[in-house]
Amino acid sequence: MFKRRIIDALKIATGIKDINLDVTEREEFGDYSSNIAMQLFSKSQVSNSKLQRKYQSPRELAEEIVKKLKNSKNLVEIVDHIEVAGPGFINFWISKKFLLAELEGLADKGGEYGKSDLLKGKRIMFEFGQPNTHKLPHIGHLFSYIYGSACANILEFAGAKLFRANYQGDVGLHVAKCLWAFQKENPTITEPLEDKVKLLQEMYQKGSHAYDESDEVKKEINELNKKLYESDGTVQPFWQETRNWSLEYYSKFEKRLGIKYDRSYFESEVYKDGMRLVEENVGRIFEKSEGAVIFRGSRYNLHDRVFxxxxxxxxxxxxxxYLQTLKYKQWPFDLLVITTAH
Known part of the structure; x- marks a missing residue:
């Protein structure tokens, strides 16, 4: 609100529609700052604006703009002080009296304070969280949970229709590493749930280490990974059981954080159609290379990527x-936002 009123006053004082107003980085420069005087001076636009005479420097122009601003009744209500700094920056200090009044209004309006219809009619899907099964979450996931939930709440408060989505890796090499270690170690599985999840992490770490240290183990884990993607009956039941441990754990974790989703998507439900799309476009977008299918991104100054x-x-x-196609089919959106846990 403060920013909008200052911008409106600057538009009236200069006759310019495109106004840049920034939050200052240092307290001694006030709360907001604009370089509009320097922009006008460098573009030689002064004679075309409502300021009808030439100036010797951006600072001189800025001082003239400040004189006009100080006559703005709408601005005087919210600003304590306006001054020119450096080569022509215009700095603004918000009135403490006005800020206190706003705080009182915040208390009166409670949870409705700041609500707007700025994004009314917009459909936004916001994906965040994204912890993988068969191992514990890390600090990056915690960031994604909190940051994503906060952003989604802000967008919703601004009038948008929100769809909160999670996307979890429940198949893939990390799962194969974990289950391979279970097969080799045959550890004792005990209650409670937290012990089971810690055991998943332990097995994943052992599998990862073995994968990096031995070509023979790497081959075994890659073969197990293939069986998982083929829904092989020898590995499918235990995959499902251990997957459920992770999902139950994450459900409790998200409840503790106050995180709610409209839909959780899983790699296990999209990989078949994703593979189909890649295979259908070999020779057009993708190409075969050393037994793999890749996108030759280096032709476009990007990375070559294995699909x-x-x-x-x-x-x-x-x-x-296929994931993005599935999302749009199920809930058509105007904007898709994806945070990551890195």
């Missing part, structure tokens, strides 16, 4: 090919 491995399994990129 299907030489084991015939999909990467994250292949799954994403």
């Amino acid at each position: 299907l491995t030489n084991y015939g399994t999909p990467t994250y990129e292949a799954k994403d090919m």
Whole structure:
């Protein structure tokens, strides 16, 4: 609200519609600052604005603009002080009296304070969180949960229709590493749920270490990963059981954070269609290379990316090919926002 009123006053004082107003980085420069005088001076637009005479410097022009601003009744109500700084910046200090009055209004309006219809009619899907199964979340996931939820709430408060989505990796190499270690270690599984989830993390770490240290183990885990994607009956039941441990744990974790979703998407539900889209476009968008299917991004100053491995399994990129299509089919949106846990 403060920013809008200052911008409106600057438009009237200069006759310019495109006004830049920034929050200052240092307290001694006030609360807001504009470089409009320097913009006008450098573009030689002064003679075309409502300021009808030439000036020797941007600072001189800024001082003339400040004189006009100080006559603005609408601005005087909210600003304590306006001054010119440096080569021609115009700095504004918001009135403490006005700020206190706003705080009183905030208390009166409670949860409705700041609500607007700025984004009314907009449909926004916001994806955040995205923890993988078969291992514990890290600090990046916590950031994504909190940041994503806060952003979604702000957009909704501004009038948008929000769809909160989660996308979790419940198949893939990380799962194969975890289940391979279970097969080799055959650890004792105990209650409660937290012990089971910690065990998943322990097995994942052991599988990851073994994968990096031995070519033979790498081959075994890659073969197990292929079986998971093929829904092989020898591995499917235990995959489902351990997957449920993770999902139950995350449900409790999200409840504790106050996080709610309209829909959770999973890699296991999109990889088949993602693979199909890639395979259908080999020779057009994708190409085969050393047994894998890749996108030759280097032709466009991008990275070359593998979409299907030489084991015939999909990467994250292949799954994403269909994920976004599925999202739009189920809930058509004007804007899709995706945060990540990195």
